[in-house]
Amino acid sequence: MRLHQVTIKDIAKILGISISTVSRALKSHPDISADTRNQVKDLARKMHYEPNALAMNLRRNKTNTLGVIIPEIVHHFFSSVISGIEDIAYDRGYNVMVCQSNELYEREVINSRALLANRVDGVLISVSKTTLEFDHFRNFSNQGIPMVFFDRICPEIICDRVITNDEGGAFLATEHLITIGCKKIAHFAAPQNLLIGQGRVSGYQRALKQYQRVFDQALVLQCDTRELALENTERFLKANPDVDGIFAVNDSTAIATMQAIQKMGKNVPSDISVIGFGDGPNALIACPSLSTVEQKGYEMGTEAIKLLVHKIENESPADSYQTKVLTPTLIARESTKWK
Amino acid sequence: MRLHQVTIKDIAKILGISISTVSRALKSHPDISADTRNQVKDLARKMHYEPNALAMNLRRNKTNTLGVIIPEIVHHFFSSVISGIEDIAYDRGYNVMVCQSNELYEREVINSRALLANRVDGVLISVSKTTLEFDHFRNFSNQGIPMVFFDRICPEIICDRVITNDEGGAFLATEHLITIGCKKIAHFAAPQNLLIGQGRVSGYQRALKQYQRVFDQALVLQCDTRELALENTERFLKANPDVDGIFAVNDSTAIATMQAIQKMGKNVPSDISVIGFGDGPNALIACPSLSTVEQKGYEMGTEAIKLLVHKIENESPADSYQTKVLTPTLIARESTKWK
DNA sequence: ATGAAAGCGCTAACAG
DNA sequence: CTGTTAGCGCTTTCAT
Numbered sequence: 001m002r003l004h005q006v007t008i009k010d011i012a013k014i015l016g017i018s019i020s021t022v023s024r025a026l027k028s029h030p031d032i033s034a035d036t037r038n039q040v041k042d043l044a045r046k047m048h049y050e051p052n053a054l055a056m057n058l059r060r061n062k063t064n065t066l067g068v069i070i071p072e073i074v075h076h077f078f079s080s081v082i083s084g085i086e087d088i089a090y091d092r093g094y095n096v097m098v099c100q101s102n103e104l105y106e107r108e109v110i111n112s113r114a115l116l117a118n119r120v121d122g123v124l125i126s127v128s129k130t131t132l133e134f135d136h137f138r139n140f141s142n143q144g145i146p147m148v149f150f151d152r153i154c155p156e157i158i159c160d161r162v163i164t165n166d167e168g169g170a171f172l173a174t175e176h177l178i179t180i181g182c183k184k185i186a187h188f189a190a191p192q193n194l195l196i197g198q199g200r201v202s203g204y205q206r207a208l209k210q211y212q213r214v215f216d217q218a219l220v221l222q223c224d225t226r227e228l229a230l231e232n233t234e235r236f237l238k239a240n241p242d243v244d245g246i247f248a249v250n251d252s253t254a255i256a257t258m259q260a261i262q263k264m265g266k267n268v269p270s271d272i273s274v275i276g277f278g279d280g281p282n283a284l285i286a287c288p289s290l291s292t293v294e295q296k297g298y299e300m301g302t303e304a305i306k307l308l309v310h311k312i313e314n315e316s317p318a319d320s321y322q323t324k325v326l327t328p329t330l331i332a333r334e335s336t337k338w339k
Numbered sequence: 340m341r342l343h344q345v346t347i348k349d350i351a352k353i354l355g356i357s358i359s360t361v362s363r364a365l366k367s368h369p370d371i372s373a374d375t376r377n378q379v380k381d382l383a384r385k386m387h388y389e390p391n392a393l394a395m396n397l398r399r400n401k402t403n404t405l406g407v408i409i410p411e412i413v414h415h416f417f418s419s420v421i422s423g424i425e426d427i428a429y430d431r432g433y434n435v436m437v438c439q440s441n442e443l444y445e446r447e448v449i450n451s452r453a454l455l456a457n458r459v460d461g462v463l464i465s466v467s468k469t470t471l472e473f474d475h476f477r478n479f480s481n482q483g484i485p486m487v488f489f490d491r492i493c494p495e496i497i498c499d500r501v502i503t504n505d506e507g508g509a510f511l512a513t514e515h516l517i518t519i520g521c522k523k524i525a526h527f528a529a530p531q532n533l534l535i536g537q538g539r540v541s542g543y544q545r546a547l548k549q550y551q552r553v554f555d556q557a558l559v560l561q562c563d564t565r566e567l568a569l570e571n572t573e574r575f576l577k578a579n580p581d582v583d584g585i586f587a588v589n590d591s592t593a594i595a596t597m598q599a600i601q602k603m604g605k606n607v608p609s610d611i612s613v614i615g616f617g618d619g620p621n622a623l624i625a626c627p628s629l630s631t632v633e634q635k636g637y638e639m640g641t642e643a644i645k646l647l648v649h650k651i652e653n654e655s656p657a658d659s660y661q662t663k664v665l666t667p668t669l670i671a672r673e674s675t676k677w678k
Numbered sequence: 679a680t681g682a683a684a685g686c687g688c689t690a691a692c693a694g
Numbered sequence: 695c696t697g698t699t700a701g702c703g704c705t706t707t708c709a710t
Contacts (some may be wrong), residue, residue: 003481003482003483005458005482005703007702007703007704008703008704009703009704017680017681018680018681018682019681019703019704019705020680020681020682020683020704020705020706021679021680021681023703023704023705023706024679024680024705024706027705031679031680032679032680033679033680036679036680048478048481048482050452050455050456050478050482051456051703051704052397052456052458052702052703052704053456053457053458054393054396054397054402054457054458054702054703054704055397055686055702055703055704055705056703056704056705057393057686057704058391058393058394058397058686058687058688058702058703058704059685059686059703059704059705059706060686060704060705061686063393065436065457072422073412073418073421073422073425074415074418074419074422076413076415079412079413079418080413082412082437083411083412083413083439086412086437086438086439087439087441090438090446090449090450095436095438095453095457096436096437096438097404097434097435097436097437098421098425098435098436098437099425099429099434099435100422100425100426102426107429110429111429113389114434116389117389117390117391117392118392118393118404118434119344119391119392119393139387139389142342142387143342143344143387143389144342252620255624259624281591281621282620282621282624285594285598285621285624285625286624286626287625287626344687346686346687346688347687347688348687348688356696356697357696357697357698358687358688358689358697359688359689359690359696359697359698359699360695360696360697362687362688362689362690363689363690363695363696366689370695370696371695371696372695372696375695375696390687390688391686391687391688393686393687393688394686394687394688394689394702395687395688395689396688396702397686397687397688397702397703397704398687398688398689398690398701398702399688399689399702400702
């Protein structure tokens, strides 16, 4: 049962002064005498007074709370992003309300409403895989609440963004497979309604083109989870037996692909080289250790929230938006090897 | 810049009725005529009216927001817990404010204040490794705000708790090593100021005792991270050359231990069997795949929040607290093998 | 140096 | 069926 929390009114009554004096004393307003200031502060401490943020926020029309909408917290990449957001929020005195959409459009809509109702000062969003319509996000801009999209951005809504150079990263990964001597390179891709899915395919294509390889649509398999990889790799490789390099859209897919290859009695990297994307902690644990493209989740979080806080705290020209692009770097390990 | 958000006052003015009528109409109060109800609701929708949760919360003295204080979001176990919390919170109409302590006592204190100031209806806590003093948590109980501790509980504060049966899990792990024929079993342990660290050592000891093995303090190494394992395993095994089984306090330590063993030219499991604790996704990726004790993070989250919401919504006898104990189960894989 | 009063947006007891 | 009013806890003008 919720006990009565002490308010400035209580303090005022006890000290026989007015609530406005208490309010001022607590924030060391210069008008207040040192004497009353100390009296008030002492009593407040003794009574475990804790300012009611609700009341303050209602008054100031500012909550010092940021909303985050994220597909799935359990993915290492996303939890790194949250961690980065959290850390900067802590430094700057913001609270963070985290909502996970579980990749469900409907849940994303309800999450948005909840954040709106709670009058968050700004939101950080990574769009769910099933979201094809974006009006629920537009509500934020309509209310003048700044948004920053990260990783899975929404092209139709102009605002600040933080993304990885997916195209560039995919190029690096594919180029790496080419330069170590792979002749026929496949790509296990993410759904193409996601920009990151598109970007990684483009990078793959550009690398092929630049090195005079033919692009073959049959070598692009929609396959972006561990489960799909375990299920489809063998069939795919039987249908395309001379594939000797695979670029997978993320690490867990890449690792599952390696496991499926090994189960077929083939060797990674000597028969088939495999490279992933993301460089989660798994990459070092896999056997062989996984070559991948480093994607900085924590940094993406810190960059996104810095952009957001800047928008919130500076009356910057409303229509100047920036897109921060994080450049991924190639990390060659044992799963890809010179032939 | 924050635009004026539409309020019931705006709607009232436009419709030429009083704000209380609007308020009632919006919540379909039976007193209100169907006609005005519809008018109000239509206009509200058209104007994108969104109730101001701050005002409501202030009025009701209830925020429908829950606080979470967690050591590190990036650990798979903890992010699973959050995911479970999130999912139930969503179902029950609560928002979640997530704070990470980064294993820092000081940050935990500040996080607690922030949650207190925001008048959360309840808190879910897993204590940081560096926390040795607990007054910041007592503030919650003093204010009548229910708390549930999970995983890393605080023995000195009586309240609801959700824990894994660490002792039992450790017993299972150790017993498993014994029954597959290990003669000399070491334990890589967590710091002993954490209850989970103690519990796992106890389970290890009990298993040894039950199978008439001598307990040797020298075989308990304080080593609970990947880094420590990579650094210390070789030295430890040289000092204790006939160790043929290792029970590590968590999976990442266990996996790093395997890697260190392999680097020494020894084989897992034939030379040394290794078992972990936690069953994160890494266990399946490691080579050999890691035997471990399953710890259900997601379920821990759902149980904890259910307990919390129950306390919040039912004026249950203030001093009846329960401790939910999740029973871990053994998962034998390739890293432990009959000799 | 301090107090009185208004108001942030909403609900609900009370009055018609 | 609808309106008036008070109040949640706080800040801030405007008086004094």
